[in-house]
Amino acid sequence: MITRFHHVPQDAVRAWFAEAFPHQPVLRAEIAADLRRCPVLLTDPPNKSYFGHVVELAIGLALCDQSPYPRLLHCLGPGLATRLLTMAGYQPELAGAARYDAGRRNDPPLHPAHLFTAASRLANVRILLNEFDRHYSDAVARTRYVLERYPHLLHGRPQETYQTRHAFRTVWSSYSSGLQSALRSYGPATAQLPLLDGHRQADFLLGTTVLEVKSGRLDEGHYLDELIRQILTYALLALHDGHHVTHLAVYATRYQRLLRYPIDKLANQLAGTPIDLTATGAELAALIRDQPRRRSEA
Structure with a gap:
């Protein structure tokens, strides 16, 4: 999803990326050309950040076999949390307030409104x-x-929620027409994957694919530059943390496009030479640890 970029000093990290992966402009041009060929969904939600959260959370609720987002659910009482999970197609496994967020997905198809x-x-x-x-x-x-x-x-502003619901229907219709099946084919889903002890957080790990969901515009160079650094960061840190990662991917909901790359091939292409992913991930991790700590978004 498109999130606010945190205003902490990132010059050292960006300088490192520019040196380690000097061929990023090639990928930026390829992605830009690809997205220009895509049919763009005409959605205009009033609060794009809120809309991005809704889309990402809906995808997580639809993809994960076990109930995701426990930290968000713990902000609610057990009764309300259980009702929301039931709406999203989960069946609580155990009774009792201590385990209200432990549930598994039911088989019936989801109703988009719920x-x-x-x-x-x-x-x-x-x-x-x-x-x-x-x-x-x-x-x-x-x-x-x-x-x-x-x-x-919990309900937000009525008019904003109404307009967001309309935009969501458009995106969800596109997502359900085939993109959901593609994401499911990558493997079991983990939502909000914490990386480097919480210094960063990826939207999803699907099997061995790190996935970032972007619901906003990607029609300007600086959006794509940030996106490339972001997905590379998540993939390298996931490897550094011991996750078995073979691919990184972006789901650009506005463009109805799913981009997926083998991490080793892409990293070598952007570096212009074969690189050691383990060593590169460790180097990036050390650099990020030296930056002022930022809290990952829930």
Whole structure:
């Protein structure tokens, strides 16, 4: 998804990427040419950041076999969390408040309206949690307290939610027409993969593919430059953390396009020479650890 770029000093990381992978402009041009050939979905949600959260969360709820986003669910009471999971097609495995977020997916097909309700509620939880995360170590407890006192915050602004629902229908129709099957073919889904002890977080790990979901525009060079650094970072850090990663991918929802690359081949192409992915990942990890700590978005 398109997220806010965190305003922490990134010059050292960007300089490292420019030196380690000098042929990034070649990939940027290839992606730009590819996306220009794609039919663009005419969606114009009022709050693009909120819309991006909704789309990513809906995909996670639809893809994962076990209920994802436990940190968001822990911001809710067990009854509400269970209702949202049920809307998203999960069946709680165990009774009791301690395990309300432990569930497995049911077989019946999802109803898009129910999925939107669950995803949009969790998106509002995420936005509130992210605000507390910037300042407090007990962000989950604070978020839960606020939502208990002000439950209307879960619903967001009525007009914004209505317009977002309309845009979501358009994206979900495209996603369900074949892209979902392609993503499922990559393997079991893990949502919100924490990397490097939480310094970074990938949207998904599908089998051995690191996937980033982008719901906004990618029609300018600086968007693509950031995207390339982002997906390379996630793939290299996932390898550094011991995950078996063979591919990295981007699902550009606005362009109805799924891009997927073998990590070794792509890294060698961008570097202009064969490289050691393990050593490269360790070098990047050390560099990121030296940057000011940023909290991953929930």
